[in-house]
Amino acid sequence: MVVDLVVVGLGYVGLPLARQACAAGLSTLGHDVSASVVAGLGAGRSHVGDVRDAEVADMLSAGFRATFDPSVTGHGETVVICVPTGLSADGAPDLAAVRAASRRVATHLRPGTLVILESTSYPGTTEEVVRPILERGSGMRAGEDFHLAYSPERIDPGNGRFGIRNTPKVVSGCTPLCAKRAVAFYGRFVDTLVVSRGTREAEMAKLLENTYRYVNIALVNEVALFCDKTDIDVWDVLHCAATKPFGFAPFVPGAGVGGHCVPVDSRYLAAKAEAEGVPLRMLSAAQDVLSQMPRHVVERAARLLAELGKPVCEAKVLLLGVAYKPDVADTRESPAAPVAKGLRDKGAKVTYHDPYVPEFTVGGALVERVECLPEALADADLAILLQDHACYDMTMLTRARCALLDTRGKASGARVTRL
Ligand SMILES: NC(=O)c1ccc[n+]([C@@H]2O[C@H](COP(=O)([O-])OP(=O)(O)OC[C@H]3O[C@@H](n4cnc5c(N)ncnc54)[C@H](O)[C@@H]3O)[C@@H](O)[C@H]2O)c1
Incomplete structure (x- = not known):
């Protein structure tokens, strides 16, 4: 079975994304490493303030399923990674979840898939961290056999005025074709897309917004x-x-x-x-x-x-x-x-x-x-x-x-x- 979208990491960012995609008619599945997140969503319970239980019920009716099984990522035409990017005990960037998620996506990657990183990170993460993991794990080349993009999330929890659809979204790709694929994907449920020169500019734009x-x-x-x-x-x-x-x-x-x-x-x-x-x-x-x-x-x-x-x-x-x-x-x-x-x-x-x-x-x-x-x-x-x-x-x-x-x-x- 092939679906339009698989969301990896169903938290404050991933779950609203999955909800928006479902509402726009995209067939959507989700993968999370947390058993309680998967079980809760399966039972119709939201763990994210901005997503109501009734909306989870609508998602389930539209065919959405959350699973612990990472092989689900092999079913997505597009796979979006929304896992945490926290800090280690000594306050340094901790990309363990991004690396782990990328390894799992790589194992099940099919030719032609569009992989998008949405997690916030420093400039270079998509090209220098995610790309080599995907290429090594799949034996395929980004920009040739599969597509790789970066698009920072701008979700503002509790904001009733701006949501995923009406907040302009910055989109970038490892190649012009990767960016084009990402624009076509987000264009199905986001009104305004802003294409940056490359992935490092998009990564840096997100850091600038929050550092400001x-x-x-x-x-x-x-x-x-x-x-x-x-x-x-x-x-x-x-x-x-x-x-x-x-x-x-x-x-x-x-x-x-x-x-x-x-x-x-x-x-x-x-x-x-x-x-x-x-x-x-x-x-x-x-x-x-x-x-x-x-x-x-x-x-x-x-x-x-x-x-x-x-x-x-x-x-x-x-x-x-x-x-x-x-x-x-x-x-x-x-x-x-x-x-x-x-x-x-x-x-x-x-x-x-x-x-x-x-x-x-x-x-x-x-x-x-x-x-x-x-x-x-x-x-x-x-x-x-x-x-x-x-x-x-x-x-x-x-x-x-x-x-x-x-x-x-x-x-x-x-x-x-x-x-
Ligand atoms: N929360 C916000 O308002 C916000 C806004 C913009 C950007 N971001 C960025 O988005 C990213 C995600 O943040 P969040 O707030 O949604 O985090 P979160 O902790 O709410 O959710 C992350 C989810 O990913 C799951 N997860 C962890 N490792 C995984 C793995 N290897 N595979 C699959 N699932 C995994 C966790 O179980 C959790 O359910 C971060 O980089 C964050 O900086 C967050």
Whole structure:
């Protein structure tokens, strides 16, 4: 059996891609190494916030199946690899999943197949890492016997306005024909395609997009640290600066930067730049600033509690929103973890409220979850707003009995202190 698409890696990127392809009428299968992901999808359960169970049911009705069996990749006219690109214990790029997935695809590769890498990685990954694995494992040549392309994913979890169809997609190929095949494939369910010169330009474009965010978030955080020391209201500064209709893109300070992309991708770029002998100084400065932010939040909290006459070691502190961004369930690299740890280390009793996150573990120990927000606010000495999930009613938060440390600049009132 031949299908239009096999997606390898059914996570935050792969599952929405499979859903979009199914919805556009492409026959689609998926492969994942996680037994729980495969079993859950088979039972109609989504593990990704942006994909509803009902949509998985629609996919299954359209013929979608997820399997643990890698030989399924041999059935795809197009195979898209969406596996994680994380960091090793020492903070270096870890391409183990990309290598493993490529080896498995190579074993089952058929002539004429289009293989696309969507995982974010440093420039050169498609040509220097994936291509040799596919060629060695299959005995075939990219650009001649099969096609190889790179197209970075731009998915923005929780974004209701921009999805796969209406977000322009950068596409590249190892040869012009590879790129043409990739354009024909994505053109079936993406409105606007942007073809880059080669795969390295597409890989670099993705890293630039996320590094741009990383560096600018670091800049506003450093400005926030300066404003805190000099008694300037940083939120008013940002409000004023953002009224400029040209030449200024607003970013906001907070407890740090989280998620699987922005902090990780900048490490990929930094590592590649160091390996090439052209270290990017902006990146290390940004990393330095951002690593201070959770500690700054803990210190602000301790200062505030001291002003209220409550030593931090006796205080009950409630964290509001422990996901890495508003309205998502993802806690990867969330700055809430070092904030919780810092407060615990100072002896505070830390609890959290987050409707999206059923369990939150820090340093191997569970943080107590509270269900009823009004009761939790009544019980706490201090609440810290870390993520402004849409469900948080600022009027309710500002009227609470406890003090509020607002790291998002959203609340105001007598008992509110902004970061
Ligand atoms: N999450 C985002 O918002 C986002 C946005 C743009 C780009 N990306 C990039 O996309 C890639 C995937 O990220 P994600 O967030 O979807 O990750 P994820 O962890 O949500 O999902 C990855 C899936 O791949 C599976 N997997 C791991 N190794 C595998 C293998 N060898 N073969 C088959 N399946 C395997 C895992 O079990 C998991 O289900 C990363 O490179 C990431 O940087 C992510």
